[in-house]
Amino acid sequence: MANPAVSDLLGRSNRLGADPRTTNYAGGNTSAKATETDPVTNEPTELVWVKGSGGDLGTLKESGLAVLRLDRLRALAGVYPGVEREDEMVAAFDYCLHGRGGAAPSIDTAMHGLVDAPHVDHLHPDAGIALATAADGPALTKEIFGDRVLWVPWRRPGFQLGLDIAAVQRANPQAIGVILGGHGITAWGATSEECEARSLEIINTAAAYLAEHGRAEPFGALVHEPLAEDVRRERAAALFPIVRGLASTDRAQVGHYTDSPVVLDYVARARMPELAALGTSCPDHFLRTKVKPLVLDTAPDAPLEEVEARLKELHAAYRDDYRGYYERHATPESPAMRGADPAIVLIPGVGMFSFGANKQTARVAGEFYVNAINVMHGAEAVSTYAPIDESEKFRIEYWALEEAKLQRMPKPKPLATRIALVTGGGSGIGRAIALRLAAEGAVVVVADRNLAGATEVAAEVGGPDAAVAVEADVTSEEAVAAAVRDAVLAFGGIDLVVNNAGLSISKPLLETTEGDWDLQHDVMAKGSFLVSKATAKVLIAQGMGGDIVYISSKNSLFAGPNNVAYGAAKADQAHQVRLLAAELGAYGIKVNGVNPDGVVRGSGIFAGGWGAQRAAVYGVPEEKLGEFYAQRTLLKREVLPEHVANAVFVLTGGELSHTTGLHVPVDAGVAAAFLR
DSSP: OOOHHHHHHHHHHHHHHHOTTTOOTTOOEEEEEEEEEOTTTOSEEEEEEEEOTTOOGGGOOGGGEEEEEHHHHHHGGGTOOOGGGTTHHHHHHGGGEEEEEESOOOTTHHHHHHSSSSEEEEEOOHHHHHHHTBTTHHHHHHHHHTTSEEEEOOOOSSHHHHHHHHHHHHHOTTOOEEEETTTEEEEEESSHHHHHHHHHHHHHHHHHHHHHHOOSOTTOOBOSOOOOHHHHHHHHHHHHHHHHHHHTSSSOOEEEEEOOHHHHHHHTBTTHHHHHHHOOOSHHHHHHHOSSOEEOOSOTTSOHHHHHHHHHHHHHHHHHHHHHHHHHHOOTTSOOOOOOSOSEEEETTTEEEEEESSHHHHHHHHHHHHHHHHHHHHHHHHSOBOOOOHHHHHHHHTOHHHHHHHHHSOOOOTTTTOEEEEETTTSHHHHHHHHHHHHTTOEEEEEESOHHHHHHHHHHHTSTTTEEEEEOOTTOHHHHHHHHHHHHHHHSSOSEEEEOOOOOOOOOGGGOOHHHHHHHIIIIIIHHHHHHHHHHHHHHHHTSOEEEEEEOOGGGTOOOSSOHHHHHHHHHHHHHHHHHHHHHGGGTEEEEEEEEOOOOTTOHHIIIIIHHHHHHHHTSOGGGHHHHHHHTSSSOOOOOHHHHHHHHHHHHSSTTTTOOSOEEEESSOOGGGOOO
């Protein structure tokens, strides 16, 4: 049973973390101190529970808390070697853990242990950071709070900052908290309720002051009206693959697009380039957004060719500038430069593109930059925005502790950072492919004419940071273009395309109508052509290579009875593989196919009537059709949707990097369908 102090701490943390005005995702930390019986000595022992490294307040559970003995943590003050050897203190926290200790202690653990109060909150609210980054922050803090909230000058997070805050608290018993220069706020209380109330008092008081005393339009005059919404989103979809390709120069990234009113107003203002160049201040912000964003300086309606050329120029300059930043501040002990591409790209009239190793990281980077915009707005409204020095940013970005955290991250899955579009993904083979690609690390766009089915599969994959559903009738060029646009806006581009949408009608030649022929060719031959054409445009714009996979059929080779329209459409698809492999190889795009035998169980095609038709052709009960197909194979095995998905992964997972124009049979061995 959890200690009541822990239950109170978790409730407080979840409430504070749920409000974006209070703190941001994975930002800040909270703690509680209480006494428990030491199971070894049977004596009462003071403990501190504090949010562990990498956790999120809004979703914090007991397993996310580090648990330390308070006497040992405070005893570290006697062996603290000074700021020059600050990093050694984090390793020392391990010697203070109680039992298994729970989560890994964060760099802010000292702050929570050294402040002499049962409950402590350290948060990153926009209003608080606005004061913390104002040029005259100390004077504003005194004006707003008197001696109830004190100013602590900027210091890199760590043991010395904890000592600084504890000293302020001891010297000012009337104080409820502090503003941390360039950083955020810290508050404390005798009870969890008091601590939470004091945190909210500081935040709300700061926000009210900014609203009452702030001047209008601190970002300057409006110089770029946002494009109309429909035009803006078309423009964003056209630019996003180009921007993503540039932002993936060092390593592939997933993207997120934001055109919220806050962002559109910021990028429209005269002072945006000047303020953006100053970068963010709070460590949690710039660790995710990099030292500053890339800002496009063309008109919102400039020709796309002009914009693309300018983006490439600005990207090259950004990389040179970042390399200079690294070289100015790096020491022989600094980690190697991690990459010189921007994490945030601002485009007037269009919005913001943010990037990360996965969708959540990209989305959170964008959210943090919105926080930074709010901070700049508040600071400029009452003072002058003055973030911490570039050298301090470098010290944190290339902190040995940050490098160690990155090194502890698990190895990426084979398809990490890859964006997959699967047509016919709402059921059967498409569903199995979507699930397999997602399991291997891809984010997935589940495209299907049946949007409800696609939505169910996207939810099964894991929700909007892992998969989205789009409605797509592949026989319509306009519908395909809309689906591709939605895919690009969701994740930044496309890397892996699976042409899986299909249907089948089994009739003898003399009973096959023109409508039967046209329908099957429209969905499979024409549909694959339209999807490949629309997605190839994105793949080429990105310049990152990619994969197109056709789910064809053994019927593209095997001449079975009562199957002329289906077999001919599949043969068309099979030859498209060869034709596109020859054409797109120059762009690093591989095109391959998978030839399944009849997939009966779990197949939307067979459930839609094809199974009954084929069973009648072969004179077997429909429920025995899978067994019948299996017995005519060399391996005597039934083919399932998961087996087709396995082949798609093998073709795209990286091991077959030099294979294109290939058809992989997934038919358990049908000799008549052997490739020749």
